[in-house]
Amino acid sequence: MVSAIFIIAVGLGTAFLLGLVKSDQKGFAFTLTVAALAVMTWIAYDWTVALSRGTVEPATILTAGTQPPFAINLHIGLAEAWLLTVINATGLLAAFYMRAALCRLGKGAMSVLLVMVMALSGLVLTRDVFNLFVFFELIVIATGGLVLLSEDARAVAAGFKYLVVSQIVSILLLIGIIFTYHANGSLNIDDIAAVPFGLQGASLAMFLVLMALVLELKPFPANGWALDIYESAHPGFSAIFSAASGTAALFAADKLVAAAGPAWLPLMTVIGLFTFLGSNVLALKQDNDRRLLGYSSVAQIGLVFAIVGQRDILGEGYLFVAGGVLITHAVAKAGLYWISGLVPGRGLADWAILRANPVLVFAFASFVAMLVGLPPFPGFYAKWDLMHALAGSGRFWIMALILAGALVEAGYMFRFFGYAIKRETQERFPGFAVDKVAVVVAALAAGWALGFVWGGISLNPNLLTLVPVLFALLFIVLEPLPAWVKNIIAIVGLVGWFWFRMGNYDPLQMIFAAVMLVGGAVILIASFYEHGRRIGFYVPTMLMYAGLALLIEAQTSFDFFAAWEVLTIGSYFLILRGRMGEPHALSYILFSLGGAFLILAGFALASTGVQPFELKSGLSAIAEASVPAAPWVFALLAVGFMTKTASIGLHIWLPGAHAEAETDVSPMVSGILLKAGLYGLFLLVMTMGRQKIGSIDLTEVLVWIGAISALLGGVMAIFQEDAKRLLAYSSISQLGYAVFGLALMNHVGWLLALMFVINHYIYKSMLFLAVGGVYKRTGTKLMYKMGGLITLMPFTFVSVLIGIIAMSGVPPLSGFGGRWLFYNAIMASDLRLPMVLIFISGPIGFLYLFRLIHTIFFGQLKDEHRKLKEAPVWLVIPQMMFVLALLAFAVLPGMALQKVDAYIGTFFGDQPLVWSGRAITSTYGYWSPVAVMVVIGVIFVAVLLLLMSMGLNAQKVKQFNIVFSAERPFKPQTTHFAWNFFAPYRKAVGFLVMPLVTTFWGAVTDTLHSTADFTRRLYTGNGQTYAVQVLVFVVAVYLIVLGGAQ
């Protein structure tokens, strides 16, 4: 083993050596620097591997062979090794990245970089407070130097401000050290730890030392100086400043906090949370990419700080959690800063230039996911463990605040990403420097590797070893293949997985799996119509399906949550692909993540901190034991799931997301994705049953929510001019029915919900494909611009016709089965009033469905549509499959439902439906689908023959051959009655569709934004102001914390 001190020795030595190199030998100097950094990195990595494997023990190194304070005392353990690796690797990559700048400025700059990395390493290694100060000063000077690397004129000012503030910090630190030595007689951290400081007595000394380090971590709001550096410094350096400096300083602070004793932890928590929330809110308003990343960095450090405050409850998992967040942040932020160096413009939308290189887009997406804590990155595992620990020890407020902050962060990071994917930029594409891209790719690889490592360390399954996820990720490699090849692989994968796993499913899972996997495969048939390579489609699609596949089979709460997150990520990228998808994808991801956080909180609450938590038995157990938290678990999970079912109040993401999605994506996100929420709700009510908060039965609340969704979704659908939006609102309504049925908590109600799962999948997918096909041909989604397409697109017409008959519940098609079950279900329920809403919403379905078919296929054909062709055959094929499926399901509903019926019976211990032959008898009524179909069919044919017997000489006429009060129509557009089709309805019940919910969520985001705007004014950009802020911060914290304690 090479001693860790060589990291410092090599760094320092090479820095001196550089002085001897001739100043015109820049290439040689650079090689030397890189070599030194590589050696340093290798040493750190070597230690990391060895320590992780347990082949060596943590080592303490004493220079000069004596005890401190007369010698430098270093310590290397697992945490140190990890951090050293990160710091040195960052330094190494940064050196490559900044090659041009370094060569321009010469060997001086290179030695400063080496000193910087060396000092950061020292900060991590040292166990001595005074050395801490020494390294600290070195960092300050090196930072000041490196800031000047930038070509930005503001960098000088920023560096100066930094030096001013740093000197204040240094003074605080020095005074603190003197006091500490005075009080303790030793500067060794371990000695200090032996006699923990309380908040009493000598605490001022500790306070000053800690505050110095805290300030170095840029706590909100005393951090204006740091942001100026982020904004103006060379991005290569910003990466070091954010990733390495932050990490090192944090670790130093952590060392001291550990030494100072648990009494200091609440202070850390408060400062950390305050910083996390404050910086995130501020970041919302940023329009400069680097400043936004700066705020995000500060926020992330604040988060880790808050985690440091939780080290008392995290126990052994502390390093896993804190390290996970810290290292992910370091990698992601370094990566992002390096990407920002590739982007010529400084606006957020300027990142759109990245679209020229899919690898960079993938890197950007990965880094964003890392920062937000999405799987499969370490932050995800850390988040999971942290929440469980917090819930286990009752720290609900901290939980809530961290999740809120994370949601805000997700908000601006995904908005940023959305800009990059969808916006146009004015900047010219400069061509990306290959070496810089390579550096970014290195960070990317590191990020994924860390995800793998963390997954492996985690108590829970490693997501990167799960077959569905790997299958989805396989498509990254397959991207160069043509779309049809990938499509075949995807379809085979979905069907194969279903086939392979079929034996393990219970009937409920079977239904959902059939809808999600086989159904997904059917929809994918439509994707054959796309030509070319269709980059960026299959990875998210298959991620979504992977998530769904895993969701169905989830055994533990972790499995479930991880699957949920995976499918959320996949579907987000899918939705973002839509033409005007950017704002809708953003609101989708925000609602989904918000929902996911609630689910996380719910699981954490349910598990009371104990992992692993077996999902079904665990939830039933807490429900049976009537744990006081049980109803809250129910509520959290229910709301979480309802973000996916888009129940009213949480629905505003849906219409846009579904309407703007691509033709084959709309049915996926509508027909399939929404069912994930329903599956969650199913599990929830199956395991937890009725829960009461106070005297309110939560399932009754669900009944109401379902009923209101069904009604308002329908009413809003009536007034849409956009065909896809109409269908999207109709989904809200249909899912409302399903939630309603589920929440009735009786046998038939659940069957009803399942029937809707199947039915809604079939007809909504069919309708979305049909409308998508029409959109493909007409180039518009506005229904009043279409008309008369029946003869041009007969197949599409048939599928819409069958779809709307089925959906409206008119016999003999399958929608009627849903209505019949519905009546039987409500008869068995004690509730009365919510039924009224459902009764109203039933016929409303007719209105929007008729409008859909009338305004598109009937009425007047427009000039420019006269030569339209039928929709692409690949879109028609799945539609025809759906038509057949609908007819089959209408005649033989028993095929799909009989088994499930028996399965549900095991929950309720009853069997209200009797399946005899093809007829079904319930407690209240009976229904014979075959008889209905036959009777109607026979009558229909008889009447048709009757009509034909009265003469077959009908003259086929054209569209203007109508009686027009003895006039003739002017033009098709003026004759097609379509716009504002239900004007009288709007006059009568238009008040129902006032956008109250949209206004509410709008107000929430507006408030956040204006808060950010107001707070931003604290950052004047003036160095003196910053200095004063720092001092005021210290004094204020002192007064609040210590004053309060005495």
Add this chain to the structure above:
Amino acid sequence: MKDMDKSFRKDTETEFPLREEMRPRTVTAPDGQVIEIDPLRDYFCEEAPKVHRKSYSAIVEGFYNWARANSLWILGFGTGCGAIEMRPLMTPRFDAYRYGIQWRPTPRQANLLIISGYLSVKTLKRAIRAYEQMQQPKFVVGLGSCTINGGMYWDSYNTIKRLDDYLPVDLYIAGCMPRPEALLAGLMELKKIIRRGEAEGANKYAENFDWYKANQKSVIKDWDMPDYSW
């Protein structure tokens, strides 16, 4: 008596241009293809009217004629001042309903077109359209002198003089204006004609279609519709 300027010659040269919305035009389809639209051809059926035979069996035809006679549905279209004389037929005083007569608002469902009085050229166009949109067998009654020979509008530049030049008339009711009683009597007479199977105006129209069209087009200069308005 008014003197006539023997030297006056009406303008037979000037053609009236086809109206803008009926002119052929080109539009760009959503897929970028430029397509030609000829509204008269694309939006209207161009078939000529057909002669519809009577039923093979005389008894059946007689039975049908009885039903047609006793179920006269009049198109609610008042072309001239005589329309006001039709309204009293619905009142208790005359009560035409008892004869199976009623008014329908759409030509598709009406069998009887009553040209109620003078017919200006402008209205003639509408009357032709309404007539052609009715289903066979269909009947036309000319009400008042103006439909017979121009009546008091005999010298008007803008009203036709002989309705049967333009539409096949089954029955004229003379008078200026005929009172409702006369109208009722006329309808009873029409019933008899129908019963006798002589009300075959629609077939006559189809057989002499070219002659009727030529007459119609000679007075309607802005002929901007298909020859037969289905």
Add this chain to the structure above:
Amino acid sequence: MTFQWIQIPYALLTLFIILNYGMLMTALIQKIGARVGGRYGIPIWQNYIDLLKNIALRSKISHGVMFYLGPVFRLTGGIGLILFVPTIYGSVMHQNFSFAGDLILALYFVFFGTLGMALGAAESGHPHSAIGVSRGLSQVTAAELPLALGVFAISLQYQTLNITDIVAAQQGSIFNWTLFTNPLATVAAMFAFVGTMMRAPFDVVLAPQEIPIGPPTEYHSSYLALMQTNRVLYPIAKTVIYMNLFFGGATSWPEFFVKIFAIYMVSVFIGVVYPRFRVEQSIQFFLKWGLPVGVLAILMV
């Protein structure tokens, strides 16, 4: 109950009786209206003549497949509705095909003809048809609401969705009728009855003076013959449901004739007294008056 072939002639017999009764009854009602107005009115057999006349028309046009099928859908809806509901209680012959489904089937099958007709009318491309459909659908969705609530109330009351069972529960005395045992539900349902019979004040759908004449504007000849047939069948089919649910059903044809006539006359009386509502007015009317009564009905059960 299961299917036997003999049920087919039985069902046709029911259909035949109801068709003829409908022809005469609607003419009689027109005649009553005429007499009230001081007119003599149409001959009692006028409906037959009109029907024959429309069949006898020699030509027809077609706007397309759905246009052609529209009246077929419409009449299938009417006939189906009759055949899915037992006509005469206790009679083996006139149970029709009610084995295929219960009350819910009947209630939802009501929309079959409406939807098909709407589609057919829509293909004609006539704006008046579309306007009529828009009005009709808007109005019917509001009008059916009190019925749904009333039906829910009585199926709770009788704990069944089987029409025969509901009728059976009302036998014995006139005071066993739902009309007396559950007047609120009956009133609620009668809102819907009046609202869907296409008579004033709820007949703006056809609005002869304004959008001549709504959905059927383009229909004629044999199409119209089918629609006329439906026009006499369909109201009776609907009235049969009301009779069975609220007025004790019928145990014999004479009782059937009297009850149907009486119930039918309710909408006629209201129609001659009140002027026409605009669509939004009738929607608001049903929401303001029909809905609360319906809600009360389901709360009181």
Add this chain to the structure above:
Amino acid sequence: MDMRELIERLTSRHKLGAPIFQRPDLTFVDLTDNDRLRALLVELRDIEGFTHLVLLTAVDWIEEGKFQLTYMLNNRAANQTLGLRVYLERKDPVEFTSIHDIWPTAETYQRELREMFGINFPGSPRVMDEFILEGWTDMPPYRRDFDTLAYSQQTYRDRPGRATNDPRDHMKSKMYPEG
């Protein structure tokens, strides 16, 4: 207020011809200076209270080679009507100033005059659109050189046997068959 006073007041500023006092509340007067028409109309409307354009019509004085336009104005408050007449040269193309901006209703009258008399009012909205006649290609039918009888006979077929009676002779022969 007497209409004579009004005419006197107007005569002092405008070139008016001899007024015809038809009734106490109805007066016709010629305007001899066509260019002053708009000024006079605006004055009448805004100062004299003639707020309402009753009608605008024309007479074809074919013998004098003139068209006469009559602007009939009404003062509601005073219940007075003033017919203001101007004369145009009867030679093609006949054009005159449009007053649709003074009274929007004039737009319709001007369309009618354009169609029936062939008097154009450039600038008047939709003045070239068809008004009553459809597809008319002949000379404007209200011009007196248009012979409606000749046109009718050249266009529509007569039904033989039509007899025309002079009403006076007819009634006389009916009532006093003996003479």
